[in-house]
Amino acid sequence: MSRTKNQTKRSTIRRMTSRSNTAIVGCLLTLLHLITPMQGLTHSVFTFTNASTSFGQLVTSSTLVWETYEDPKQLQFAVEGGKFITEDEHYPIYVCRVVIDGVPTSGHTEKVQQKHVCVAALAKRSVNQHFDVLMNKGHLGKIAWKPWRKFNVGIPVGAIRVGDDTYVARHRAQHDTSDGAQHGADYYLGRLEQVGLGKIKVVENGMEKYYDDGELLIETEPFRYELRDIKLDGGRITMRENSTELATGKLENRGDTYDTVEMVMSYSFDYMQYWGAHDGVAKGLPTKIFEKNVDTPAEINWALKHGEKRRENKAVYSKLWPGTAINVTLRGNYVTLDSPYSAKLSAFYYDSESVSRLINAEVRKSYLKDVKMEFSPVYWIENGTVVPTTTTTSTTSTTTHATTTINNEPTPINEPPQVRIEHMGVKHSGPDSLEKTLNDANNEVNSNDAPENMSSKDAALAGIGVSGQSGATTITTATGALFTYLIVTLINL
Incomplete structure (x- = not known):
């Protein structure tokens, strides 16, 4: 009888120990997930270049990529398209891209209940939680917003392509407020569509609008x-x-x-x-x-x-x-x-x-x-x-x-x-x-x-101001130490 009680006691202790070890491993994995830098899938960015006096072609950018958004930490290298201003907040907005009904569409990021979403130039489905962000890794790409008007001839060299014959563009927002203060985005980001002489299409106050002028995002390649x-x-x-x-x-x-x-x-x-x-x-x-x-x-x-x-x-x-x-x-x-x-x-x-x-x-x-x-x-x-x-x-x-x-x-x-x-x-x-x-x-x-x-x-x-080099080094070191501790813990279980 005594032996049976001892065996039952040891079995109970083993189960408690197992549950405790499982909880420890779970906590370690959760912590590892939190401190590990997030990086989504990347896609090539294409820019416009002149092949001759009459024709143009697309080339792959060597410094920019579209990266699937997963975590706010990614935005340290995101290309900034403007600022969003409210009474409580003042934060940058970034160039984003979604694919809606098979059509790649560019827009800008905004915060909705502390989450980043992409506001794109299709009014019926303008707010998207699954999107790509334009990344300038290492801030080594030279990019700028340059003025554009419909009477400009052709696409400027270095214009960043979104989809078929569309390019990243923006238009300055006009806010009519009684107190004269600006609220909301200072720029609406959208795309240039080559229809006729061209139109810049953006989402403004939940509605699609077209403009004959604005700015195009241009990348300048070094030689x-x-x-x-x-x-x-x-x-x-x-x-x-x-x-x-x-x-x-x-x-x-x-x-x-x-x-x-x-x-x-x-x-x-x-x-x-x-x-x-x-x-x-x-x-x-x-x-x-x-x-x-x-x-x-x-x-x-x-x-x-x-x-x-x-x-x-x-x-x-x-x-x-x-x-x-x-x-x-x-x-x-x-x-x-x-x-x-x-x-x-x-x-x-x-x-x-x-x-x-x-x-x-x-x-x-x-x-x-x-x-x-x-x-x-x-x-x-x-x-x-x-x-x-x-x-x-x-x-x-x-x-x-x-x-x-x-x-x-x-x-x-x-x-x-x-x-x-x-x-x-x-x-x-x-x-x-x-x-x-x-x-x-x-x-x-x-x-x-x-x-x-x-x-x-x-x-x-664009996008200068935040560096990820030293932070990435620190995170990598911490991650390596955590992996070592995790392995030792698993071995001792």
Whole structure:
């Protein structure tokens, strides 16, 4: 009877413990969901460009995306279209897009009972809770609202497309209030429809309205980038070295006297650099990399690996006795360096000043350094046997002697020969420029001061003002720690 009671008690304790552990895991998962950054599905953004004087075509934007809205945290990179003002609130509204009856339609976000909805230019179904938001990731895309009138010829270059022959547009709101104060949105966002000379269609006070003028959202693409002020994260650098055989050769003396012989040894190696990718930075765009203490900047295409074959020549010398030879091998350390870094990225445009931002990315470089020579003992060319050596040493110098056998052949009893190596031509191997900066404390990222996007004086950049870099870093760190704790908890259950 006592055993039965004990078993029942243990069973009850196990069930209580199980329920407690389940509750703990549930809380951890809920907390993880709350602190993990939300990111919805993304869709390409197309902009208009001139293909000739008569025709145009659409190209994929390299800096903007449509992202499915899931959480207010996403709006840190959303493209701002205006302000919404009430007696109690003053908040930005953003460019949004919904698909209604198969038609992509643009509008603006508003808050309805603390939830964001998309007010689009179709009156019967104007408020939508499932929508996309136009994102300018990293705030690196240069976008601006530019005036438009129906008498303008054609679509401006860089106009952002919503659907078939429609483009993101807005019209300034006119609020008639007795007290003169503005209430509601300062702009109504909608779309430009190419009907006749064109019309801007918006939702205004719950009704569809057309206007002959307004503003179009235009993206200006840069034509090149520059990367400067590069700082490595010294605590997260990894370097892998692999000893590599570069070339082999043979020095031989087929003459009749003790003489100097030489040869040229050639080899090649792959030099590779990859400076990572970043939201809002156009993949493949020409980029100059200005590294510290490097006279000529490297030229790459952003977010693409840049590789080149580099060649070097070495002259090898040694004095040898007649009929002898020595084998020579050149070896080097092939290094792969990986490191997170911060740097200032500048984007250059044809029609305006450059714009700069601090970015975080990861760099990888593969290069060759520490080229050294290995050589074999001296051996007879005729039979490959090693030549015996002896040494006579005084207090001031090492002397070398040779004797003559009955066959009048020299039998060296000298020290191993002094083999020398000299570089010829341009030298490409050696410690990389990044490796040389590792001992420079001023060239390392301070982990306590993660860089954020720089403020800009260029008013053409929409959506500037909130940076997600340092916050994202903090959230990522917290998420990693929580994952570790969650795993440990699950194992101990």
